[in-house]
Amino acid sequence: MTSAAPILQVRDLLKTFGAVVAAKDINIDVSKGEIVGIIGANGAGKTCFVNMVTGYLAPTAGSIVFEGTELVGKGPREVTHAGISRSFQVSQVFHSMTVEENLRIALAIAENRGVNALRLMESDALEAKCSDVLRRYKLEPHKHMTVSVLSQGIRKLLDIAMAVVSEPRILLLDEPTSGISVEEKFDFMDVVMGALKEDNVTVLFVEHDMEIVERYVSRVLAFYQGEIIADMAPDKALADNKVREFVIGKRH
Amino acid sequence: METFLTILLDGLQFSSYLFIVSAGLTIIFGVMKILNVCHGSFYAWGAYTAAFFIGKFSDMGLPDALGFLIIIAAAIVVGVVLGLIIEQGILKHMYHRDEVLIVLATFGLFLVLEDIILIAFGTDPYFAYQPMALLESVEMGGVIRDVYGLTLIGVATFVAVGCWLLLNKTKWGVILKAVIFDREMGISMGINVPFVYTLTFIGGAILGGLGGAYIAPTISVAPGLGTEVIVLSFAVVVVGGMGSIAGAAIGSLIIGLLRALAVHELPQVELFVVFAVMAIVLVFRPEGLFAPAKPRKI
Amino acid sequence: MLRDTTSKVVLFGGIAIILLGAIMPNWIVNQLMFGFSRALAILGLLVLWRTGLVSFGHAFYFGLGAYTVAIVDIQLGVTDVFVRLFGGAIIAGIAGFIIGFIMRNYRDIFFAMLNTAISMVLYGIIVKTESLGSTDGFAISLPTIFGIAPETKYPLFIIITMIAMISALLINFYLKTTVGRLTTPIRDNEIRVEYLGFSVAHAIHLKYTISAVLAGGAGALMAMSLGQVDPDSMINWTVSGELVFITILSGPGNVIAPFIGSLVFEVLRTYAFELAPQAWQLIVGATFLTVIFFLPGGIWSLIAKLGRKKS
Ligand SMILES: Nc1ncnc2c1ncn2[C@@H]1O[C@H](COP(=O)(O)OP(=O)(O)O)[C@@H](O)[C@H]1O
């Protein structure tokens, strides 16, 4: 444990949609380098939390401080510039372009902010970086394929690869393994977590599969009806009565 | 006072015919996500077909009251024939293409159908005043009005109530609403979406044709008819919110009344008052006044 | 910047056309002037079209450019071809930049319709305003070049061709920059573009302004080529429709396409009016449908296919 200030501080976060309370009393401190698993039943508010941290949804109240700067009020683009990226429950990629083209444009945007966007996009440096990402995320065999013909798993890998090209310090993954078969899940997570380890990035990921949670995370946040009902080490969380009842759906 | 009443009645009549046409346009958009430019052609074909046969029947010495039957028949025939040909022959093959490309295709169709009207009916105007003459006129608060024009308001009300009942009180309405909200969801619910599309397009086309057929007796049916109406009903559905029947009703009232006001009080602005309203509404309410709800994306 | 094939073709093709212009009959030179002028506007629409945006109201900027020429001519006696051209392009560009703040929030048909609405408002104003020439418009005096009044149209033709070349080269470059490449990505998934850290609104605003400048320049050149302006051939929605038609006909594949498409359109129109004056709309409509169905890449895709076969 480090004594340094947490990289992400969430305070009294609240989000309501009319009568629906999607987030309430959320208070979290995340330290640099942590791998945090977010669990909870469908509709518990996990995606909503990710959306608020990354600027897609504005919280009704509360604050989100990243490396000392307030994120509430910033949109997705500004949050990306601040150093936080995310992946999506349903992969958000450019479906009529090839894998390589997807990565190339992602890298170019990350490199060329502001007026630099008016420079020629293609360069040898860009190509080198692109092949590096393709290699690390095991996307090379598919690089010339149009995304819309690829399997869910490859799309999810691409989705994550595109999120990390901006070299974020925090990465939020929303259900990275949803839509991927049970047999492939571990291989998939090995690729992702292996690549992320090289980058030394703090990761928060939403996951339904408890085996994966146990294997990769150092800490678990359990959501239930918009509130955090447990914030503890994975082994403790899985043994916790409330978590077993409201998240995993087993009675004690 | 009399001017006010004239403006009000003119406006309402104008709104009524705009509504009948726009209701068809907005239903097609709501269900199929197609902004159908050739809707203007349905209107024009409805008007020409009705005018042509009303004239023919009258020449043959048949009773003028048959005119009302002709109007309804013209709307149905035009809607079914043109609607079926266009949906099955062209649009069906484009559903996977870009939304804008489909609009452009319907624009191409519109141009073709406009010229076919010229070739089929010639450039001379048609007059089919018989049904209007039959109903004579009444005096209301000091102004004299054609009864026929007033029945237009009744027809529009009938269409509005009919659409509302269809959407809210029938099994069909449930299906339509599901497809309107989210096509993919509709498919996963087991709805035969292609069939719904075909019926919707025909239904919308019939409304377009009805607008033209019913208005035919009150105007000189001449080339260029479709252009004016398509531009106006676009304004209506954009103002009201694309895909919303209630929106089409409100939009028709706003555009119809404002235009009647401009015609009587400030003819210089008649031409662009419609577009100015449309631009203002779009700027402040990009989705129109009654934007239908959208499914969540992420 | 000039190393790719397209740039070379633009450069050498342009020079060849300028030289050939000296020996070509007048009517061909005229058609080329109209075609190239209009092609500038198409070039701008191509930039939008690649991003999935179709404006059904760019006659607004075309008309602004044309009317700027008329007004500086009549009010201020400005005859210089460059002052007129840049005046038209800049006025249209400023208008496009301002309106762009609104337009960048619209997509699909809403984008198309809002553009139509503003162009029709301008059309309505001009038609009803006596001092703006009403439905008759204005005649424009012949342009001068560096103070000299040319005897033939050839010097104006050279200038139009050169402006066309420069614009094509600049747009060709722009399309290869990062923001220029943000075309399919914006069509496919705006949320992702934002999350990658690029403002979709800014990208579209830039594209829109570029298209306005080009349409304004096109209008200015067209006004000078024709020697007159009037609302029906400059600002009415049919003009916008024509511009969209030529854009689709040309295809989005290359900056040369708008020039070929515009020339094909000029030829098509000339012959259609001779052969079947009653069926002009039918021909346009049927061509439109044919291109959309069977040639989604426009005329350019045919040329690209030929090019691929050869190499
Ligand atoms: N944009 C929205 N509009 C309305 N309700 C929403 C919206 N986003 C989320 N919700 C509601 O908030 C709650 C939490 O949803 P979500 O965060 O997606 O759950 P999950 O934990 O499955 O990711 C749900 O009740 C959902 O219906």
Ligand SMILES: [Mg+2]
């Ligand atoms: Mg979720």
